[in-house]
Amino acid sequence: MTTTITSGLDDAHPSPAVAAELSSADAAAQHVGGNCLRDGSVGRVGLEIEAHCFDLADPMRRPDWDHLTATIAGLPPLPGASRVTVEPGGAVELSGPPLPGPLAAINAMATDHVVLRAAFAHAGLGLALLGADPLRPPQRVNPGARYRAMEAFFEASDTGVAGAAMMTSTASVQVNLDAGPRDGWADRVRLAHALGPTMIAIAANSPLLSGRFSGWQSARQRVWGQLDSARCGPVLGESGDDPASDWARYALRAPVMLVNHPGADAEPVTEWVPFADWADGRVSLGGRRPTEADLDYHLTTLFPPVRPRQWLEIRYLDSVPDAVWPAVAFTITTLLDDPAAAAIAAEATEPVATAWDRAAQIGLGDRHLRSAAQRCVRTAADRAPAELEESMRQLVRSVEMGRCPADDFSDRVVDYGIASAVTQLARGAM
Numbered sequence: 457m458t459t460t461i462t463s464g465l466d467d468a469h470p471s472p473a474v475a476a477e478l479s480s481a482d483a484a485a486q487h488v489g490g491n492c493l494r495d496g497s498v499g500r501v502g503l504e505i506e507a508h509c510f511d512l513a514d515p516m517r518r519p520d521w522d523h524l525t526a527t528i529a530g531l532p533p534l535p536g537a538s539r540v541t542v543e544p545g546g547a548v549e550l551s552g553p554p555l556p557g558p559l560a561a562i563n564a565m566a567t568d569h570v571v572l573r574a575a576f577a578h579a580g581l582g583l584a585l586l587g588a589d590p591l592r593p594p595q596r597v598n599p600g601a602r603y604r605a606m607e608a609f610f611e612a613s614d615t616g617v618a619g620a621a622m623m624t625s626t627a628s629v630q631v632n633l634d635a636g637p638r639d640g641w642a643d644r645v646r647l648a649h650a651l652g653p654t655m656i657a658i659a660a661n662s663p664l665l666s667g668r669f670s671g672w673q674s675a676r677q678r679v680w681g682q683l684d685s686a687r688c689g690p691v692l693g694e695s696g697d698d699p700a701s702d703w704a705r706y707a708l709r710a711p712v713m714l715v716n717h718p719g720a721d722a723e724p725v726t727e728w729v730p731f732a733d734w735a736d737g738r739v740s741l742g743g744r745r746p747t748e749a750d751l752d753y754h755l756t757t758l759f760p761p762v763r764p765r766q767w768l769e770i771r772y773l774d775s776v777p778d779a780v781w782p783a784v785a786f787t788i789t790t791l792l793d794d795p796a797a798a799a800i801a802a803e804a805t806e807p808v809a810t811a812w813d814r815a816a817q818i819g820l821g822d823r824h825l826r827s828a829a830q831r832c833v834r835t836a837a838d839r840a841p842a843e844l845e846e847s848m849r850q851l852v853r854s855v856e857m858g859r860c861p862a863d864d865f866s867d868r869v870v871d872y873g874i875a876s877a878v879t880q881l882a883r884g885a886m
Contacts, residue, residue: 476747476748477745477746477747478735478745478746478747478748478750478751480735480736481708481731481732481733481735481736483735484704484707484708484731484732484735484746484751485701485704485705485708486704487748487751488703488704488707488708488751488755489700489701489703489704490700491766492699492700492703492704492764492765492766493635493638493641493699493700493764493766493767493768494634494635494766494767495635495637495638496634496635496636496637497634497636497637498633498634498636498792498793499556499557499634499793500554500555500556500557500633500634500767501554501555501556501557501558501560501561501631501632501633501785501789502551502552502553502554502555502561502631502632502633502767503551503552503561503562503565503629503630503631503632503785504549504550504551504552504628504629504630504632505549505550505565505569505585505629505630505775505781506543506547506548506549506627506628506629506775507547507548507549507583507584507585507627507775508545508546508547508583508584508586508589508627508775508882509524509546509547509548509576509581509582509583509584510581510582510583510584510591510878510879510882511580511581511582512577512580512581512582512879512882512883513580515591515592515875515878515879515882516591516592516875518545518546518592518595518597519546519581519597520597521542521546521597521598521599523579523581524542524546524548524581524597525542526579527575527576527579527581528540528542528548530575530579531571531572531575532571532575534550534567534568534571534572535564535567535568535571536552536553536563536564536565536567536568537552537553537564537568538550538551538552538553538564538565538568539551540572542598543598543623543624543627544596544597544598544600544603544606544623544624545589545594545595545596545597545598545623545624545625546597546598546624547624547627548572548576548583550565550568550569550572552564552565552568554632554767558785558786558789558790558793559786559841559843559844561785562782562785562786562844563843566778566782569778573884577883577884581882582879582881582882582883582884583882584878584881584882585627585661585775585776585777585778585781585881586627586661586662586774586775586865586878586881587626587627587628587659587660587661587662587674587675587676587677587774587775587776587862588621588625588626588627588662588664588665588670588675588676588679588774589624589625589626589627589665589666590662590663590664590665590666590667590865590869590874590877590878591664591666591667591874591875591878592625592666592667593666593667594617594620594621594623594624594625594666595624596620596623596624597624601721601722602714602722603623604721605713605714605721605722605723605724606619606623606713606714606724606757607619607620607623607724608724608726609713609714609724609725609726610683612724612726612727613684613711613728615682615683615684617682618679618682618683619683621665621666621679622679622680622683625665625666625679626662626676626679626680627676627774627775628676628771628772628773628774628775629659629773629774629775629776629781629784629785630769630770630771630773631769631770631773631785631788631789632767632768632769632770633767633768633770633789633792633793634767634768635764635766635767635768641699641700642696642697642698642699643798643802644768644792645691645692645696645699645702645762645764645768646692646696646802647791647792647798647801647802647805648762648768648770648792649690649691649692649696649761649762649809650801650802650805650806650809651788651791651792651801651805651832652690652761652762652772652809652812652815653805653808653809653810653811653812653814653815653825654804654805654808654815654825654828654829654832655770655772655773655784655787655788655832656674656677656772656773656774656812656815656816656819657673657815657819657820657822657825657826657829657860658784658787658820658829658832658833658851658855658860659674659773659774659776659784659860659861660673660674660677660774660815660816660819660820660860660861660862661674661774661775661776661777661860661861661862661865662674662675662676662677662774662862663675663862663863663865663866663869664865664866664869664874665679667874669866671817672816672817673816673817673818673819673821673860673862673863674774674815674816674817674819674862676774677772677774677812677815677816678816678817680759680761681812681813681816683759684711686706686709686710686711687710687711687713687757687758687759687760688758688759688760688761689760690760690761690762690812691703691706691760691762691763691764692762693705699764700764703764706758706760707731707751707754707755707758708730708731708732708735709730709731709732710730710731710754710758711725711728711729711730711731712725712729712730712731712734712741712754713725713754713757714753714757715741715742715750716749716750716753717742723742725741729741731746731751731754734746734750735751759771761812768792770788773788774861774862776861777861777864777881777886778884778886779847779850779886780847780850780851780854780861781847782844782847783833783836783840783844783847783848783850783851784851786836786840786844786847786848787832787833787836787848787851790835790836790839790840791832791835791836794839797835797836797839800831800832800835801831801832801835804827804828804831804832804835805828805832807824807828808822808824808825808828811824811825819860819862820855820858820859820860821858826855826858829855830855830856833848833851833852833855834852836848837849837851837852865877865881868880868881
C-alpha cells in the first residue's frame with residue numbers, strides 16, 4: 457500500500473469555480489450557521505495526534521520534505537486506517553477515522569502510531585510527542601502554496617513570529633466528537649469551552665520553545681494566544697445559547713487570509729478584510745465576489761480552541777506522551793459524552809472556565825485549576841475500562857501531585873540537556 461501524503465493545518469482546497477456566488481453577508485451567515493453542526497446522537501470519536509519529527513543523528517536538523525515524503529510513501533498498511541499528513545514544519549500527524557467510542561479510537565490510533573514510529577526509526581527519524589518544538593527555531597519545510605500564503609498573511613498582520621511558530625513549532629492531540637442532539641448543542645459547546653483551561657493545565661507539555669524555557673507550561677497555547685483573537689480566540693458568544701449563530705458571526709468577522717484562484721496558487725490577503733465585507737461587496741478580493749467554496753475555505757483558516765465542523769473539534773490540547781495521551785483523550789470524551797460526568801465537569805470547571813492564559817502559564821500550579829482537574833480526572837477514571845487502567849492511573853497520580861507532562865519534560869532537560877532529552881523522546885523513551 458502507498459500512503460497518501462497530504463499537507464496538515466486543515467488541508468482543504470475547494471475550488472471557487474464550483475460553488476454559487478454569495479449575494480451578501482446574510483447569505484454567508486446562513487450557509488455557515490446551517491452547516492456547522494449535525495443533529496444526532498453522540499458516541500463517535502476521532503483522534504488526531506501530531507508529533508515533531510527529528511533526525512536521530514542530528515536533532516537540530518529538520519528532516520527535509522523529500523526524506524519525509526519518501527518515508528511516508530514506504531509505510532506499510534496502517535491497521536487503524538489513519539491518514540498521514542505533514543505539517544508546515546515537518547511534524548507528522550495521524551488522523552484516525554471516527555469510531556464508536558473512545559476505546560476503539562484510542563486502540564486504533566495507538567496501533568497506527570506504533571507502525572509509524574517503527575517506520576520512521578528505520579529511516580533514521582524519531583517522533584517526539586511534545587506541544588512545542590523545544591530545540592529548533594521555526595522553519596517551514598512543507599512547500600505547499602497554502603503555507604507560503606499564510607506566512608505572507610501573518611507578516612502583513614504583524615504576527616509573523618507567532619504565525620511561524622504556530623505553523624512550524626507546535627503540535628497537539630485533537631479530539632473530534634459528535635455534535636449531539638440539537639436541543640443540547642448550547643450546553644455541549646459551553647462545556648467544551650469551559651473544560652478548556654482545565655484540560656490545558658492537565659495536558660500542558662511545552663515548557664520550552666526554540667531552545668529555551670519559555671516561562672509557560674504550555675508554550676503552544678501561548679503561541680496561539682499571540683495570534684489575532686478574531687481567528688484563534690474562543691467562538692463562544694456572550695450567552696452561548698446559539699452556537700450556530702456564534703460561529704457564523706465569528707466566521708464573518710474574521711479577516712480573509714487567502715483567496716484561491718482556479719489553477720493557481722492561493723493569494724495572501726495582506727489587508728484586514730472581514731469576510732462579511734467581501735460578501736457584501738464592500739471590498740473586492742481577487743477581482744470578484746466570494747463563492748460558497750471561498751467561504752468553506754475561509755473556515756479552514758480559522759483556528760479557535762473549539763471549532764464546529766458538523767462535529768466538534770477540540771483543539772486546545774498539547775501533544776502528550778504515549779503513556780498518558782490515551783487517558784487525556786478518554787477524559788475529555790467522557791466529560792463531554794457521559795451525561796453524569798458532564799454535569800460534574802460543568803460544576804468543577806465553572807470557577808476557571810475562562811482562565812486560558814493562567815492555565816497555559818502555570819498549569820496545575822494554580823490551586824483552582826488543580827482542584828478542577830483533580831475532580832475531572834477522578835470522574836473519568838471511575839468510568840475507564842480496564843484496558844486504560846494504567847494510563848488513567850498515571851494521569852490521576854500526576855494531577856493529584858499537581859504535575860503535568862511539562863514538569864516531567866523540564867526535569868529531563870535539566871538532567872540531560874535539551875538535545876539529549878529530545879533525542880530520548882524521539883527514540884521512544886517514556
